[in-house]
Each structure stands twice: as structure tokens, then as C-alpha cells.
Amino acid sequence: MSNLDPITRPARFLRLIEVAGNLSSTLDLDVLLNRIVHTAADLTGAQEASILLYDENNEELYFQAATNMDSGLMRGLIVPVDGSIAGKIVRERRAERISNVSDEPQHFGEVGETTEVKTISLLGIPMITQDKVIGVLEAINKQVGEFTQEDQEVLSALGSQAAIAIVNARLFQQSDLIAELVHELRTPLASLNTAAHLSMRPEISEEQRMQMAETIFKETQRLSEMTTAFLDIARLESGRYQFRVEEIDLVVLLKEAVNTMQSRLEERNIQVGLDLPDSLPKVQGDYDKLKQVLLNLISNAIKYNRPSGTIHISSQVDGKTINIQIRDTGHGILPEHRRELFQKFYRVPGSDQHATGTGLGLSICKKIVEAHGGQIELDSEVSVGTLVTVSLPVSG
Template sequence: MAEIETQRLDGYRHLIDIARDLASTLDLDTLLRHIVAAAAEITDAEAGSILLYDGTARQLYFQVATNMDQPTMRGLVVPLEGSIAGWIVANRRTVRTEEAHGDPRFFSDVEQTTGFPTQSLLGVPLITKEKVVGVLEVLNKNKGNFTDADENLLLVLGAQAAVAIENARLFQQSDLIAEFVHELRTPLASLSTATYLLLRPEISKEQHDQIIYNIHNETLRLNTLASSFLDLARLESGRVQFHKTRFSVNDLIYECKDVMQGKADEARIQLRVDSPEDLPLLEADRDKIKQVILNLLSNAIKYNRPSGSVIISANATETEIAITAQDTGMGIPEDALPHLFEKFYRVREHESKAGGTGLGLSISKQIMQGHNGTLEVKSKVGVGTAFILRLPRGVKKIPRR
């Protein structure tokens, strides 16, 4: 009895240390990793996971997990009906089971996808301000069964985690909104000036038409900025689900080439593909990877020199597929490279050549991170720039959605 009481007190002392750790972290991904690691540790479980709930889309999906296949798990959607996690969200109650496969709510597709066998499971809802933000689960108690003490510890951690997750989301949103409002000033100032000039009786018909044209362009710019802002906000908050399928990389590359060919012809840029025909299939969110490639090709054409070229190439190893967009443009100064993926960052030397939101590369990097991939850049001023996407091949079965 004394030993059990000592273990319980040790657990609560550990929770105090965890609370301090969570309070000092505002990066959402880092925060979630800390939470699942702590959950598995305090309950002596083999693995832990966090599923986030998007109340607007009514979707529940894995965001982070320990001791499981992270690239496969991240973004994996779990049904609200027909899963233990979905039941926890709907009922806002804890579930503890020693025979997960015997529970009719058990969603076996997750196990089939990851190859991680589940015996016992303990899950608690993450609730803050009467709102469910997700589910915290631990799997497979290392010794014996999950106890009341484990459940109580996980409930306390879950309460701390829910507040920390919401705070991290709010911090990201406020930070992003502040930057967004700053970026709005330039197009809004242009629109204000243009509309003022339209009211002047002395402007000519030619000036009038030019002002209308400028207003149209600034409106398009605002629309693009708003769309990009929403994309980035969803990615940074962890509310984007990646719908993975297996597809041909070459087919996607040629599809992207066809989309950008008109823009390349207009800029007198040669656009070509150089990749082997026997590339393996890639398992990823095809639309999101297409978005990244199109963004890189758009930049490669926009910042190229007249009669320059852009080459899209791909190659595969046993573990990854790499896709490269190489241009013969003006290049990027070395001091700008560390800032290239920052929100709203624009290379000073490029600003006068072509406009943009300054969000495309940041969004692209977030998408790659969501696939457990990387986005690298190599550049030399006056020679050109290469962006390289590296994606884990991923060959496991995709669950039915």
C-alpha cells in the first residue's frame, strides 16, 4: 500500500515538472511531442498518440505519436463513429480497455496501416473551455494493466495539455495575424490612393483606365494573400489532414509541367523534364505535393533570365524520392538563404522584378514537414537556384476513408 502511494506521489510530482515544461513551449509540434512522451512515461506505456479534432470539418486525425510510424500516422483520419477515439470525443469520457480488439469501437485500419499491434488502451478527452480539442491515448501497459492511478494521471495531464494546445494555437494565430495585417497595408494603401484619384475630375480617360487596371491587380493580390494566409494558418495549427494515396511521380511532374508551360512560353523560358521512367510510386497527398511543385516552378520561371531554362528532375533511393526544380536565374544571395522559408520574407534583390505574397515557400515547407519530408535550397548568384523536395517513399497500405 505504501509503495502504491509513493508511486502515485511520484507521478503527481512528475506532472508538476511536465506542467512547467508545457508552459514554456508555444511551438505546437514541439508541444505535442512533449505531451505524448510524458503520457507514455507517467503511465508506463509502450506508445502514446494525440489526435486533434477539427470541429468545423468534424474530423478527427492523428497529429503525433511515439514508437509508431510517424510519416504514416500523421494526418491519418479516424471516423467519429466506429472508433474508440471518436467515442471519446462524442461522449467526453475516458476509455480504458485491456483487450482493444474485443472492443466493438476499435478502428482496426490504424493497426493495419502502421503495423503497430494494440493490446491495451487508455484514452482521455482533451477539453478546454467546454470545447473538445482532441484525444490523448496511451497504448500497451508495459507491466500489468492500466490502473485507476494511470487514468487519474492521464486526466490531469490531459487537462494541462488541452490548455497548452489552445494557447499554442492562439499564439500562432496572433503572431500570423499581426504579420498578415502588416502585409495588408501596402495593397490597401494602393487601393485607397487609386480610389481617391478616381474621384478627381481632371484625370484623363487613359489615366482612368490605368487606375482601374491597378485596382484590379491589387484586388487579385489581396485575394491571393488571403488564400495563402488561410492555407498557412491551417497548416501551422495542425488542422490540415493529408489524404495520402499512391501515385506516379512522373505523371505528376509532367502534369505540373503542362500547367506551367504557358507561363514559361510567355517568359521565353525553356521548361523540361529529366527523370527516369522506372521511378517507384510515391505515397503522399498528391494535391499538396502538386501545390509545392507548382509553387517552385512558378518561382523558377518568375526569377529566371530571358531565354533561361528550368529543369524538373527526380530520382529515388530505397528510402526516399527526391524531386528537384533547377533554374538558371539570378540566384539567391547567401545571407538570404537562412530566411528564405520565413513567413512574408522576400529576397531584397527580387522585389523589384516580381511581386508575391512571401508565403509560398513557407507553405511549401510546412507541407513537406507534414509528410516528414524536407525542402532544401542550393543557390549561387548569377548561376541559378535548385529546390529539392525529399519525401519518404512509404509503402504501407492506405486505409479506406
């Protein structure tokens, strides 16, 4: 259905009923939010629609989804409760219908600046469930005429359905994450417990005691890495992570990432070949997060390489995408283990013999790359090596 078609009243309510069933059928928060904003724009005949979620602890609204948001980079953008129309909607728990926002002193322009869509008219409703405001659903720029009372009713009805679905999806996401974390903490905790227990036995030798102390040291280190990485994932998954977006020169970024890893490369006697053009088109993204992706990938290429192996890093432009390739001469990964590589905590059986790790590196990489509108792929041949390709869209 096109946004320009006038939708009759019964047709709209029929559509709402259809959507309501649809909303509760997914527990994937991203998919759900996307469906809601598209339906909101469709049903109200608006140019765009967006969702801001409300964090009552910090009294902040943060941007979560919009019809005109094709990459995930805008997620997490904070909109102040004081000094925004959305904030007013939360505070007063009432819809706002405005024909021209420039007449409103409360209009917060930053979102418009980031999305390059100028807001003229606006219809916003509070999303309330169990007497709590969980966010704001906004439709902007009515395509024909002005937002009507009926638009407001339809959007409110959609908002109530959406609120319930969002709360459900969030609960599910949290319980899922916590269950996974608890599960993964069990193994290192069990070996810590055993080592600590044994080291107290009077009959063990000094040498054995030292060995146990070493196990305790390594396992606590791993636990601490795991919690840091896990927090990273949880932040990325919750959509609360705020990307700092700028124009990035990948040549600079790639060289810097290799420099950062220099001492680890020397330690393992691994040579790196960098094969980069003099310049690459810029990409829009978060410099530190993209650097984290490269560091993770280079770290894998070091950890799972053979002694005195090599790493080859190259980059090419292919139309509107830039491909970055990291190739190593490691032992490779069997096809049956490749499918699960990007899952949280997954490590190929036997990886412990090569290197320590949490199994979170690749899943963090995937989340970051996808938030940038890109893709990550892995190809591997046993005994030959592994090739990871990251593709990112060219800016503009």
C-alpha cells in the first residue's frame, strides 16, 4: 500500500487488527520496531515514522527505529526529555498533533539533522503499558493535508499494541542473554573452584601449587575478558550503544590497527603484508568500533595461525562497497564448524589448544559491521588458512 493512497476508515482498522497479530509473532526487537514504524507511517499517511524509547532511570529518550534509518548507526541517539516534543509527550502522557514544528519552541532538531529529513508536521503518541510510558511513537510530515483526529486514534491504537510487544521482546532478550552468560560462566568457575580447592591440600608439592595458582590466574583473566566482551554485546544488542559517527579513512584505520598489534605479531613471529590502494573512498562510521572489528580479526589471524605464518590484509572498492580482506595461513576451519562461528560464545572444538578466548570476538564484529550497514563473511580451507571479508558501504 502506498503512502499516498487515501485509506478508508474501516480499511485502516482492519489493517490494524492484521498488524496486531503480526506484532506479537516476533520476539526479535529490531524486526519488531521496524514493523511498527513502517506500519505507523503507512496507516497515518506520513512521510516517515520513528520510535523513541524512554529510560526512566536516566530520564532519557533514545532513538531506536525509523523508516528512514537504513543503517543502525543512529540507534541510541539521545533526545533530551526537557526540550523536546517527545519529552513533552512522555511527561504529559498525551498525544501531540502539530502542523508546523517550527512554531514549537520545544522542537529538538538534532534527529532531523542526522537523518536529513526536515520535520514539518508531527503526530506523536505515548506508548503506555501497565501504566508506564515506555516510549514515543512519532509520525512526521503528513503527505496530503494535515494529521487528523482519526490519524491520532489509529496511531494510539497501534501504539498500545506496540508497547506490549516491545516489553515482551525486551524481556525475552534479557532472559536469553542472562541464561547464556550464566551458562558460559559455569566452566571457568568450575575450574577455578577445583584449582583453589586442590591448592589447599597439604600433600601437594610446591610445583603443583604453582601450577594451580597459574590456572587460577588464567581463568580469572578469562572471566574478566568474558565479562567485558559480554557487556559490549549486551550494549550493542540493547540498542543503547551510541555510535560516534564520522567520515573514516580506512587506509588510516587499517594501518593503525596493524600498528596496535605489532608487539603480538613479533611475539609470534608473524609477518603482515598490507596491500592497500593509496586512497579509498570514505565510509561513515564509528572509528573506535570499526577499529575494534579489525583488532578482533587480526587477533584471530594471529592466534589461529601457524608459527611464523603470515597475514595478508588488502582492500578494494567494488562499486558502492569497500571490501577489506584479512587472510591468514592458519590451520583453517572445517565446514561443519563454520556455520556457528558468529554465534555468541562459540569456539571450534579444540581451540583451547591453540589459544585462549571467549568465543565472543566474531559475534561482536558481526554486530558492529551490520550496524554500519555492512557484511562480514568467512571462508576457510583446512591446513591452508582462513579469509575474512568485511564489506562496508561507501559514504554518501
